[in-house]
Amino acid sequence: MTNTSIAAKATPDQKMQGYHQKWKANHPNYMSEWRSANEERMRETNAAYYQKHKARILVEYAKPVTCECGKTMRRNNYPRHLRSSKHKAFIENKQGKE
Numbered sequence: 001m002t003n004t005s006i007a008a009k010a011t012p013d014q015k016m017q018g019y020h021q022k023w024k025a026n027h028p029n030y031m032s033e034w035r036s037a038n039e040e041r042m043r044e045t046n047a048a049y050y051q052k053h054k055a056r057i058l059v060e061y062a063k064p065v066t067c068e069c070g071k072t073m074r075r076n077n078y079p080r081h082l083r084s085s086k087h088k089a090f091i092e093n094k095q096g097k098e
């Protein structure tokens with residue numbers, strides 16, 4: 001076996017990615033259909049998970065996070081902060097300088 005034939009061979013990861021892309025192309029709406037078919041089940045599962053791990057989740061969400069824009073907030077507010085005008089202004093300002 002030569003070096004070129006080794007290089008031409010797809011790694012197991014690339015092979016899996018190929019299968020995945022093919023599968024996705026053949027089943028374009030699979031996930032959205034699955035979600036609407038299992039909506040009730042997902043809600044129950046998520047609620048049960050929350051009840052079971054409530055203590056840990058609440059502690060985790062109460063932890064402070066400091067954003068790159070300098071604002072400190074609770075972790076559960078961070079996704080909302082990312083959409084805030086203050087944060088967006090900071091990002092725009094930063095991109096303008098680069």
Ligand SMILES: [Zn+2]
Pocket residue numbers: 067068069070071081082086087090
């Ligand atoms: Zn920010």
